[in-house]
Amino acid sequence: MADDPPKKKRRPFWRKRVRRSTAAGEHRPVLLAEIVAALAPKPGRAVADCTLGFAGHAAELLKLVSPDGLLIATDLDPANLEPARVKLEAVGGLFALHHANFAGLPHVLAAEGVSGVDGLVADLGLSSMQVDDRGRGFSYMRDGPLDMRMDPTRGRTAADLLNTLPAGELAAAFRDLGDEPQADAVAAAVVAGRGASPLERTGELRELIEQAAPVTLDRTPTALSERKQRLAPVARVFQALRILVNRELANLQQLLRVLPDILNPGGTAAVISFHSGEDRLVKAAFRDGLRAGVYEAVSPEAVRPAFEERTANPRSRSAKLRWCRKKS
Ligand SMILES: C[S@@+](CC[C@H](N)C(=O)[O-])C[C@H]1O[C@@H](n2cnc3c(N)ncnc32)[C@H](O)[C@@H]1O
Numbered sequence: 001m002a003d004d005p006p007k008k009k010r011r012p013f014w015r016k017r018v019r020r021s022t023a024a025g026e027h028r029p030v031l032l033a034e035i036v037a038a039l040a041p042k043p044g045r046a047v048a049d050c051t052l053g054f055a056g057h058a059a060e061l062l063k064l065v066s067p068d069g070l071l072i073a074t075d076l077d078p079a080n081l082e083p084a085r086v087k088l089e090a091v092g093g094l095f096a097l098h099h100a101n102f103a104g105l106p107h108v109l110a111a112e113g114v115s116g117v118d119g120l121v122a123d124l125g126l127s128s129m130q131v132d133d134r135g136r137g138f139s140y141m142r143d144g145p146l147d148m149r150m151d152p153t154r155g156r157t158a159a160d161l162l163n164t165l166p167a168g169e170l171a172a173a174f175r176d177l178g179d180e181p182q183a184d185a186v187a188a189a190v191v192a193g194r195g196a197s198p199l200e201r202t203g204e205l206r207e208l209i210e211q212a213a214p215v216t217l218d219r220t221p222t223a224l225s226e227r228k229q230r231l232a233p234v235a236r237v238f239q240a241l242r243i244l245v246n247r248e249l250a251n252l253q254q255l256l257r258v259l260p261d262i263l264n265p266g267g268t269a270a271v272i273s274f275h276s277g278e279d280r281l282v283k284a285a286f287r288d289g290l291r292a293g294v295y296e297a298v299s300p301e302a303v304r305p306a307f308e309e310r311t312a313n314p315r316s317r318s319a320k321l322r323w324c325r326k327k328s
Pocket of ligand 1: 027029051052054056100101102124128
């Protein structure tokens with residue numbers, strides 16, 4: 001009788017080769033043409049990019065306000081500033097970069113001696129470079145430390161929150177920030193897991209979610225791929241944690257609150273969001289500002305990426321852009 005062929009040992013998912021990664025040169029700013037159309041930046045104007053990232057939007061805005069206009073940009077992640085500076089220096093023109101939270105934009109403008117801007121862009125969430133860096137712990141596709149802070153110089157890490165928050169608070173976050181239907185079960189599994197030993201790695205968290213939130217596969221012809229369906233609870237819980245760690249909704253609310261003071265009369269702000277909770281906040285703030293006469297116009301609908309962009313850049317698929325124009 002022939003011997004059984006040797007059994008292949010299954011490698012954990014993070015040892016498998018992951019193909020997707022973003023080199024800085026491949027960076028594609030989301031909804032760039034639509035942002036330029038909304039802001040219509042002119043030479044000599046002052047503009048702010050409060051989510052600098054790899055300066056995709058910022059470089060285009062700087063080109064359009066140059067030679068005598070000014071770009072002021074902020075990012076929570078200090079690692080983004082130097083590569084962005086190199087990119088913007090190649091464009092030329094006047095710009096100032098700040099390692100700062102956009103919630104504090106009025107202080108940044110004051111430090112630059114600027115009383116207001118004619119255009120502002122906020123492209124919320126993470127840059128693809130942050131997601132692809134396993135050391136940051138944002139991705140469930142690569143094992144890494146459970147950090148998830150956009151600003152690694154301050155604040156509590158994902159591990160810290162997972163290992164200390166009560167089950168009820170974790171469940172509320174998974175439900176409210178990630179729309180996870182099995183939030184209670186995942187939170188209970190986190191609490192049970194950390195009782196054995198503190199959670200430290202994204203790989204551990206992923207496995208724990210997969211066990212706690214089983215998926216009933218939809219096999220209808222229009223359903224998502226089996227892989228996507230199986231990963232959906234993991235994606236939702238990771239998103240919720242990231243939003244929680246970085247206080248993303250509170251920061252956005254503060255930006256929306258100070259926006260009327262930051263914009264010059266007739267100035268336009270454009271916000272790109274990737275999460276329904278964010279988009280709801282933006283829509284409500286712009287609508288309320290319009291009703292109160294603070295804004296003279298707002299986008300009637302969310303602007304979505306065209307088919308070509310969605311195909312070329314899958315990360316753009318959930319993007320929604322809304323703009324508001326301050327009363328002249
Ligand atoms: C989607 S990326 C921006 C990409 C950029 N528009 C480009 O074209 O390269 C979002 C960036 O915003 C930063 N960010 C997120 N929340 C922030 C906040 N509250 N204040 C400042 N920067 C923030 C992130 O660190 C990240 O670099």
